[in-house]
Structures are given as structure tokens and as C-alpha cells.
Amino acid sequence: MSYEPVRVASIGLGRWANIMANAIERSEKLKIVACYSRSVGKREAFAAKHNCEIEDNLESLLKRDDIEGVIVTTPNDQHAPVIEAAAAAGKHVYVDKPIAVSLDHARRIEKAVRDAGVVFTVGHSARRLAGVRKIKELMDSGRIGEVSMIETNFSNERGMELQPGNWRGDRLMAPGGPLTQLAVHHVDSLQYLLGPVVRVFSFMKSMYTPVDQDTATMTICEFASGKLAYIGANWASPGVFFMNVYATKATLFYDLDFGWWSKADVVDDHSKLILREFTSKGDDPDNRFLHDVPVTLERGDMFREQFEDFADSIRGLKAAPEIDAAQAIHNIAVVLAAVESSKTGKAVEIEDILKS
Amino acid sequence: MSYEPVRVASIGLGRWANIMANAIERSEKLKIVACYSRSVGKREAFAAKHNCEIEDNLESLLKRDDIEGVIVTTPNDQHAPVIEAAAAAGKHVYVDKPIAVSLDHARRIEKAVRDAGVVFTVGHSARRLAGVRKIKELMDSGRIGEVSMIETNFSNERGMELQPGNWRGDRLMAPGGPLTQLAVHHVDSLQYLLGPVVRVFSFMKSMYTPVDQDTATMTICEFASGKLAYIGANWASPGVFFMNVYATKATLFYDLDFGWWSKADVVDDHSKLILREFTSKGDDPDNRFLHDVPVTLERGDMFREQFEDFADSIRGLKAAPEIDAAQAIHNIAVVLAAVESSKTGKAVEIEDILKS
Structure with a gap:
């Protein structure tokens, strides 16, 4: 072709x-x-x-x-x-x-x-990362059972280096700071994996930065499917990118070395996906053991792809790219709902944000 | 002695x-x-x-x-x-x-x-686990810099086995299900590490259980110090126990093999603590690399101790045990605040719970 x-x-x-x-x-x-x-x-x-x-x-x-x-x-x-x-x-x-x-x-x-x-x-x-694609495959195949919740984090040290005048340090241009700039990737991947988010709550704080911007955020989401997700994002620590998936038969732990994030042609080689499941599962809860299975990830290139x-x-x-305007709008609506909830102390419905 | x-x-x-x-x-x-x-x-x-x-x-x-x-x-x-x-x-x-x-x-x-x-x-x-004690030491010594947030999870498969009549499946006897029964350990450890929680929000759902009880919970907490923490707890997946600490110089990842939880004399041997920090941190963000340092944990015995x-x-x-009634009451107040917030969709102040 x-x-x-x-x-x-x-x-x-x-x-x-x-x-x-x-x-x-x-x-x-x-x-x-x-x-x-x-x-x-x-x-x-x-x-x-x-x-x-x-x-x-x-x-x-x-x-x-x-x-x-x-x-x-x-x-x-x-x-x-x-x-x-x-x-x-x-x-x-x-x-x-x-x-x-x-x-x-x-x-x-x-x-x-x-x-x-x-x-x-x-x-x-980020949904094109080998680990995220493999998680989708393991969910769809039934290999891990039914998912109840997913935890994610995308953080790095950049808030400590923000200078007055940098647009990333501006609450209007980058609402939610690291949530908008980093973890919006997880917002997209989570909706790719679990379908649409319907409700959000977030705590956001300004920490260890010279500018007036939120640099530590914790957001929890409820999905139309009833499942739950957590999104952590800060600009106050060395880089982290992970996703944990909790399902009835197994738990998945996906961890990517942020030092390689911008090198998309090799970043998959600097990530690992572990599947944790029961070795033995008898009636006695004190005699159930677990083991970790490394899952092979084939190297892709999320940016080239x-x-x-x-x-x-x-x-x-093909008819259209995988990520269209509607999906991108739903992603930013989740971020805006999180910011709104952090100000009001109330959970915010995505529908209400989209109506506004 | x-x-x-x-x-x-x-x-x-x-x-x-x-x-x-x-x-x-x-x-x-x-x-x-x-x-x-x-x-x-x-x-x-x-x-x-x-x-x-x-x-x-x-x-x-x-x-x-x-x-x-x-x-x-x-x-x-x-x-x-x-x-x-x-x-x-x-x-x-x-x-x-x-x-x-x-x-x-x-x-x-x-x-x-x-x-x-x-x-x-x-x-x-759980605060007596070798990993939690070491995290406290690394925070107090300044080795990892200033903490912004901590993430925790304590989950296992037990909700899938609950039977009608089991008190753990009763919303009054075990409010918040796995949060009360498992992750209250993290509530205590987090307050041990970060001081008192002041505000809480939680989503709680009943999933994959035959009884009417919440089995998947996600809770976020704000501390008097301004720091943040996340507590995940479910009864719908193989056992997990972890704590991630985000600080300005390093990130800590503490993971314990839940299969050994009840064997407190050896459980520390089945846990690991990783410190992630910069290998190089020049001006160019695309040329900063990270590495993981395994931290040695000396085996204790949390139950015997x-x-x-x-x-x-x-x-x-000694004058009194480390954990007194006041601390234990603050721990359960956090859990009750989480349950309350999951019903109202609003963040709940611990002070309001303690006044009630």
C-alpha cells in the first residue's frame, strides 16, 4: 500500500x-x-x-x-x-x-x-503504545476476566522549572496543569478501554512551583459502564507513566520509563507489562499464592503510527483517523469537569460540561 | 528487657x-x-x-x-x-x-x-511493614525531597466469595467493604506518613459479588499539610498491596505480594521497594534519564511487633502503644467520610464527620 x-x-x-x-x-x-x-x-x-x-x-x-x-x-x-x-x-x-x-x-x-x-x-x-494495545487485547479476549477498575499516573518534574510567562504555567491555557498536558493521554486511553466517562471528581493543588498553577492532581472517574478509574498527574517528581488494570482473573501492571517517552521508535522497549494471577486458589484464603507473568510487547512507534x-x-x-474531534472533545470535557470539581468540591457530570 | x-x-x-x-x-x-x-x-x-x-x-x-x-x-x-x-x-x-x-x-x-x-x-x-517504615525514613531524611502525593491500593478477590449473611457483605457492619476491611491499613499508614486527612471524596460501586455491598472503591484525600493521597480498594481481583510516593527528588514504588500477607514473619521478604531517580538531569528535557535503585528491606514481623x-x-x-484510640478514630472517620461522599457526590470534611 x-x-x-x-x-x-x-x-x-x-x-x-x-x-x-x-x-x-x-x-x-x-x-x-x-x-x-x-x-x-x-x-x-x-x-x-x-x-x-x-x-x-x-x-x-x-x-x-x-x-x-x-x-x-x-x-x-x-x-x-x-x-x-x-x-x-x-x-x-x-x-x-x-x-x-x-x-x-x-x-x-x-x-x-x-x-x-x-x-x-x-x-x-498513548493508546497506540504497545502496552495499552496489549491491555485492550487482554481485556477483549477474556484472558483477565471482568475489569472493575483501572489506575493510571503520568507525571514529571516540569512544574518545578516553570517560569512566569510560560503558557503551561497559566491556569487558562493549561487548566489542571499536568492533567491537561500529560495525563490527558490517560483520559483518552481510559475511554478507549472502558468507554465514556460520565462523572468526575478531582483534588488539585499548587506545589513546588514558582508559578500560580496546579501541579499535583488526583482525579477519579465513573464510566457509563459503571467501572472506575483513577488518574494521578503531577509536575513535582521524576517522570512516571503507569497503568494498573484490576480484573476478576488477573491484574495487569504496565510501567513505562518516562526517560524514553519522546523517543517513540524505541519507547516500547523501555516499558513492561506484568500479568499477576493465582498460582493456586483453593478454599483456604491463607493458602492462595500469586505469580507474575511478563507479557511480551512488540515494539511499535506511537508517533509515526x-x-x-x-x-x-x-x-x-481508511474512512477516518482513529481519533476524531468527538473523542478529543470528550477527552477535554473530562479534564474540564475535573478542574470544575476541584473548585466546587462536588462531582461533575460530563453531560453538564458538554451542555455548557 | x-x-x-x-x-x-x-x-x-x-x-x-x-x-x-x-x-x-x-x-x-x-x-x-x-x-x-x-x-x-x-x-x-x-x-x-x-x-x-x-x-x-x-x-x-x-x-x-x-x-x-x-x-x-x-x-x-x-x-x-x-x-x-x-x-x-x-x-x-x-x-x-x-x-x-x-x-x-x-x-x-x-x-x-x-x-x-x-x-x-x-x-x-501495616505501618510496621519494613517498606512503610523505610518510606518514613526516606521521607524524614530528605533523601527523596519533598512529597507531593502518595498512591495506595489494597485489594483482593474476597467479594466474589461473599455469601448472604456474611457480616463483611453487610453495608452497616463493613461500610465501604474493602476500604474498611483492607485499605483502612493504608488510611492509617498515610496519616502516619503525612499527618491528618482533612477532606475526602470517594466513588464506590458494587461489582462481581452476590451480595449488596460496595466491592470497588476509589478514594482521594487531602491532608492538613496540603498533600494528596489516593486509596484504591476492591474485592474483585487477585490480591494487590502497593504504595507509590511522589517526591521532588525521587519516586518510591513499594509492592508487596499479597499471597504472603497473613504470614507476617516472612512477608517483608516478599515485598520490594524501588527508588526511581534521575541518572542525568541537564537542561534538555529530552536528555534526562531515570534509573531504579532497589532499597534493602530488613525483615520484621508486623503482627508480632x-x-x-x-x-x-x-x-x-513505654508510656503507651504506638496506635491509640484517637488515631484509630481518625482512621475510621476517614472511611466514614469516604462512604458519605460516595452517597452525596460531595467532598466531606473529616471535622464534620467527627462533629456528628
């Missing part, structure tokens, strides 16, 4: 744009042909590194007929205006997660890409 | 009474001299196994001058009447956790032992 590479342009050229570009360069299905950032220095550095052309402004970039899609990694609150312009120009759009940090912006994006009829997807890449899914959809090999 | 063994009697002779008796037999500081249960079969089996005398009723047992203390492992709602009678007879009291399942009962117990001036303690043994603490207090070698 080979085709002419999809010609894309990168918009917003911070650290993450480079990591995304590295992933695109690992694929034969896309090619970066141009880039744009407000910062002259950043666009020159990006163009030199990724061997592409520079555009001096967004308008000129979007006017180019040879550009089929855009890779948007601007700050969260810039997603909507950039995507509206790109969609109006007929460009397909990949945007980094979260889709936006307000429902108003998220809906503007959804409408713009639908009206334009362009292919659209959001970078909720999401771009290939995007490209395949553009070339018509 | 040797002394004449403290002569104790066991009251309530279910499975747990035998595990406690095994622990007492590993110590030279106590000796079981008598036992009582309503069930004739149970008292005969216990007496034969632990080589002690049988009393046919509680009154005759409490009248014996040669009995100095009692080991109470009756169902939760029987703690108060049994302890009131024992304290009135001048007996020192060890009671299994939780102290009671209502504040009214808990306060009756507190008053009875205070008025009688007897030594009193509650079986919150709690009884020796009780005996040492009775013999006057």
Missing part, C-alpha cells in the same frame, strides 16, 4: 514540533515541505534541521497548493484560530493534544474541519 | 484470631492462656491448636484474675460491647482494625478504656 507521500507543513515550532517531525521522518507516508512560526529563529532552526522551506506568515503557507496537510503544535489556545484558517484553505489537520482548552474553541475546530470536509485528528498517541493513520485517511485507505 | 509474659485471652475465634495467635506464639512477651467464642466448635479447635483453656462465656473469662489482657477479633460491630466489658474488668485491650464502624461505638470504646485506665491499641499493623508494643506498654517499658 504505497502512495505518494502526503506533503505537510509544521506550524508552531517549539520542542514538540521537532519530536513530531522526527516521527514523520521515520515514515514514507508523509513529507514535511514547509514550516512556520512567529519566531524567525525557530523557523530557521527547524527548516535547517528538517530540510524544508520557510514561510514568513501563516497566510502564505496556507495559500500553497502543494501543501496538503498541517501539523499544528502551537500553544493550546492557538489551536482554534490556526485550524480554522487551515481548514478554510482546504488543508487536512493534525493537532497536538488537547484539541483545545475550552469547549467553545473545541467546537469551533470541530465545525471548521467538518464544514471544510478535511481529514482531522488529534495527537492522543498516528501520522500514518492521518496519511492513510487522507489517501482514502 | 525480658519480663514475665503478659497473659492474654483471645475473644472471637475466626480465621483472623488464629493468625493473631500464631504471631503471639512467635513472641516471648505474651502468652495465650484462654479463649472464648460463641461457637463451641471454634473454641475447641482454637484451644487445641493454641494449647489454651476454654471459657464458656465472656463473663467467666473476664472474671479470671490471671488474665491481664484480651485480644479482640470479633466482627466490627461487636467491638464496643466486648471492650466495654473487658475494660470494666480491668483487662488491657488489643482490638483488630477498624476500632469500630460507627463513631458512637468508637467513642464508647475510647471512654471505656480511658475510664478503666487500661492499655489499649488497635491492629493497624504490634503485640510486643502492647505488652511493653502493659509492663511499663
Whole structure:
């Protein structure tokens, strides 16, 4: 299934744009042909590194007929205006997660890409990790029995380094801090595994950071299926990424070495999935023993794969990318509900957030 | 520091009474001299196994001058009447956790032992695990930096085996199910590590059990210090016991093999504590790596140690046992607040529970 590479342009050229570009360069299905950032220095550095052309402004970039899609990694609150312009120009759009940090912006994006009829997807890449895909397989096959609850955490040290003026330190641009910026990956993976969240409660605190931003968050979720999940996220400790799945026949422990997170071509090699089950399960509870079974994970590349899914959809090999606007909106609604509950001390219904 | 063994009697002779008796037999500081249960079969089996005398009723047992203390492992709602009678007879009291399942009962117990001036303690043994003691040491020494949050889980499969009529399946006798019966250990350990909890929220669900009882619970806590903790507890999966500590310099992962829980003399050998910290931490976040350091745990015996603490207090070698009525009441208040919040959908203040 080979085709002419999809010609894309990168918009917003911070650290993450480079990591995304590295992933695109690992694929034969896309090619970066141009880039744009407000910062002259950043666009020159990006163009030199990724061997592409520079555009001096967004308008000129979007006017180019040879550009089929855009890779948007601007700050969260810039997603909507950039995507509206790109969609109006007929460009397909990949945007980094979260889709936006307000429902108003998220809906503007959804409408713009639908009206334009362009292919659209959001970078909720974590569900593509070998461990998460294997967990889904073990759940679907019945191997572990029935799931009651899942626990997750995605944390790192970055809150301690935030400086006044950094958009990640701003409560409006990154509500919930590490929940929006890191653990929204788990929000997506959890809904991928358990279906829609219906109700959320969260405690959020500002700790060990020079800025006024929540840097330690604990969120619990109830699903339409009745199951439960926990999402821990902080910006005040060395990196952690895990998922524990509790089921009637076995428990799964998935742990990924965060030091390799941005190296998606090898990160699966730096993760492990353990299945814990009964060795013996007689009537006497004091004579039941457990053992751990390591589960083999085949190395994938979550970043390359999401771009290939995007490209395949553009070339018509599939109807649409796996993650669409509706799913991305449900993901950010969970985050916004968590933030709301942390202010009111009350559980918040996702339906109420979506109605607002 | 040797002394004449403290002569104790066991009251309530279910499975747990035998595990406690095994622990007492590993110590030279106590000796079981008598036992009582309503069930004739149970008292005969216990007496034969632990080589002690049988009393046919509680009154005759409490009248014996040669009995100095009692080991109470009756169902939760029987703690108060049994302890009131024992304290009135001048007996020192060890009671299994939780102290009671209502504040009214808990306060009756507190008053009875205070008025009688007897030594009193509650079986919150988990804080004595080698891993929990080591976590406290690593927090106090500054080795891991400042803690932001702690995650815990204590679960097992027992909800799937509950039968109608079993007191553990009763919402009044075991409110919160696995939270009261298992994870109350974490409630105690968390308050030991982080100080008093002030506010709690919980989701609780009945899953995979034939009785009308919550078997999957997720609780989040805010502490007076501002720190956060999560407590997961279910009765719908193979046994799990863990504690994750997030701090500014390192993260700790403590995992204990639940299959060995009741074998307290060796359980520490079946647990591991990992310290995760930076190998390199330069300015470039994509060039920071982590490594895991196994932390050596010296084998203790949480059950034997709690009884020796009780005996040492009775013999006057120390002023009082480590876990007193006030601490045990604060532990059960957290559980009751969690149950209340799961019904109302609102965070519950521990102060409001204690006032009620």
C-alpha cells in the first residue's frame, strides 16, 4: 500500500514540533515541505534541521497548493484560530493534544474541519503504545476476566522549572496543569478501554512551583459502564507513566520509563507489562499464592503510527483517523469537569460540561 | 528487657484470631492462656491448636484474675460491647482494625478504656511493614525531597466469595467493604506518613459479588499539610498491596505480594521497594534519564511487633502503644467520610464527620 507521500507543513515550532517531525521522518507516508512560526529563529532552526522551506506568515503557507496537510503544535489556545484558517484553505489537520482548552474553541475546530470536509485528528498517541494495545487485547479476549477498575499516573518534574510567562504555567491555557498536558493521554486511553466517562471528581493543588498553577492532581472517574478509574498527574517528581488494570482473573501492571517517552521508535522497549494471577486458589484464603507473568510487547512507534493513520485517511485507505474531534472533545470535557470539581468540591457530570 | 509474659485471652475465634495467635506464639512477651467464642466448635479447635483453656462465656473469662489482657477479633460491630466489658474488668485491650464502624461505638470504646485506665491499641499493623517504615525514613531524611502525593491500593478477590449473611457483605457492619476491611491499613499508614486527612471524596460501586455491598472503591484525600493521597480498594481481583510516593527528588514504588500477607514473619521478604531517580538531569528535557535503585528491606514481623508494643506498654517499658484510640478514630472517620461522599457526590470534611 504505497502512495505518494502526503506533503505537510509544521506550524508552531517549539520542542514538540521537532519530536513530531522526527516521527514523520521515520515514515514514507508523509513529507514535511514547509514550516512556520512567529519566531524567525525557530523557523530557521527547524527548516535547517528538517530540510524544508520557510514561510514568513501563516497566510502564505496556507495559500500553497502543494501543501496538503498541517501539523499544528502551537500553544493550546492557538489551536482554534490556526485550524480554522487551515481548514478554510482546504488543508487536512493534525493537532497536538488537547484539541483545545475550552469547549467553545473545541467546537469551533470541530465545525471548521467538518464544514471544510478535511481529514482531522488529534495527537492522543498513548493508546497506540504497545502496552495499552496489549491491555485492550487482554481485556477483549477474556484472558483477565471482568475489569472493575483501572489506575493510571503520568507525571514529571516540569512544574518545578516553570517560569512566569510560560503558557503551561497559566491556569487558562493549561487548566489542571499536568492533567491537561500529560495525563490527558490517560483520559483518552481510559475511554478507549472502558468507554465514556460520565462523572468526575478531582483534588488539585499548587506545589513546588514558582508559578500560580496546579501541579499535583488526583482525579477519579465513573464510566457509563459503571467501572472506575483513577488518574494521578503531577509536575513535582521524576517522570512516571503507569497503568494498573484490576480484573476478576488477573491484574495487569504496565510501567513505562518516562526517560524514553519522546523517543517513540524505541519507547516500547523501555516499558513492561506484568500479568499477576493465582498460582493456586483453593478454599483456604491463607493458602492462595500469586505469580507474575511478563507479557511480551512488540515494539511499535506511537508517533509515526498516528501520522500514518492521518496519511492513510487522507489517501482514502481508511474512512477516518482513529481519533476524531468527538473523542478529543470528550477527552477535554473530562479534564474540564475535573478542574470544575476541584473548585466546587462536588462531582461533575460530563453531560453538564458538554451542555455548557 | 525480658519480663514475665503478659497473659492474654483471645475473644472471637475466626480465621483472623488464629493468625493473631500464631504471631503471639512467635513472641516471648505474651502468652495465650484462654479463649472464648460463641461457637463451641471454634473454641475447641482454637484451644487445641493454641494449647489454651476454654471459657464458656465472656463473663467467666473476664472474671479470671490471671488474665491481664484480651485480644479482640470479633466482627466490627461487636467491638464496643466486648471492650466495654473487658475494660470494666480491668483487662488491657488489643482490638483488630477498624476500632469500630460507627463513631458512637468508637467513642464508647475510647471512654471505656480511658475510664478503666487500661492499655489499649488497635491492629493497624501495616505501618510496621519494613517498606512503610523505610518510606518514613526516606521521607524524614530528605533523601527523596519533598512529597507531593502518595498512591495506595489494597485489594483482593474476597467479594466474589461473599455469601448472604456474611457480616463483611453487610453495608452497616463493613461500610465501604474493602476500604474498611483492607485499605483502612493504608488510611492509617498515610496519616502516619503525612499527618491528618482533612477532606475526602470517594466513588464506590458494587461489582462481581452476590451480595449488596460496595466491592470497588476509589478514594482521594487531602491532608492538613496540603498533600494528596489516593486509596484504591476492591474485592474483585487477585490480591494487590502497593504504595507509590511522589517526591521532588525521587519516586518510591513499594509492592508487596499479597499471597504472603497473613504470614507476617516472612512477608517483608516478599515485598520490594524501588527508588526511581534521575541518572542525568541537564537542561534538555529530552536528555534526562531515570534509573531504579532497589532499597534493602530488613525483615520484621508486623503482627508480632504490634503485640510486643502492647505488652511493653502493659509492663511499663513505654508510656503507651504506638496506635491509640484517637488515631484509630481518625482512621475510621476517614472511611466514614469516604462512604458519605460516595452517597452525596460531595467532598466531606473529616471535622464534620467527627462533629456528628
